[in-house]
């Protein structure tokens with residue numbers, strides 16, 4: 001480690017986060033020194049702050065982007081000053097799943113690479129990070145770094161769309177229009193799909209329509225299952241994405257999915273629970289049910305390419321941009337329906 005200092009927000013215990021000056025990490029062989037510029041707050045960091053996940057002391061910020069400060073001078077692609085996104089996940093490259101091309105399920109994924117004295121969940125809430133070269137993806141100089149902090153969640157939605165085997169022009173129903181549900185809308189529209197979105201929050205439905213949803217429904221007022229059936233001549237949706245963490249959402253998803261349809265349980269469920277499945281519905285209609293976990297290295301690069309080329313704009317998902325010193329107060333706020341991603345500028 002160098003003797004230079006950097007600013008970092010550290011979550012030291014339940015409901016306690018402080019801005020501190022800590023020693024800056026130095027890159028080791030095979031690593032790149034990146035100056036973090038933007039990092040978005042995800043549910044993970046909010047859960048750690050609230051004490052739902054007791055991991056302390058933590059430096060969060062796993063959705064982030066920055067500028068290369070130092071890189072091996074022999075690197076064929078990267079040089080200091082380049083804009084980059086960092087894939088915060090470790091992928092060992094040689095386990096059973098990595099070898100088969102499913103590195104989102106790497107068995108070593110959450111093993112810390114070295115001892116920083118802190119639990120690093122990405123570490124983008126500090127001014128510097130030292131990812132492995134393989135985790136760093138170069139972005140064009142035209143890209144907006146605030147939007148680039150959202151490449152990681154976009155990559156997770158790309159993974160989900162692949163699991164859903166969405167074909168051009170199919171009908172997709174999305175239950176839950178948080179950041180992830182809304183990104184699914186954007187990607188599905190890019191693929192020419194017809195998109196139906198269900199959410200109990202009107203502000204979220206409004207955003208879903210602004211980014212291209214064809215029809216929206218509030219289950220507190222109308223029956224989303226009936227709406228999907230009506231909209232598809234009674235067939236049901238080709239793809240259903242359950243991006244809301246509630247058992248009823250899963251049951252609704254099962255009721256919405258049509259013949260040959262694919263149901264993706266995007267959200268996890270806490271406390272854990274079971275779904276009731278009609279055996280014959282799955283059997284006779286050839287329904288597929290799957291989950292989706294994180295993103296592969298390839299998904300991450302594809303997300304970077306979509307943002308870099310301008311094929312997708314993530315601006316509508318940024319509800320607020322704050323400086324690093326406001327992060328502790330921000331973590332203490334309860335997100336509302338208007339809150340999509342809050343991005344920290346470092």
Ligand SMILES: [Zn+2]
Nearest residue numbers: 042043044063
């Ligand atoms: Zn996240």
Ligand SMILES: [Zn+2]
Nearest residue numbers: 092095098106
């Ligand atoms: Zn692996």
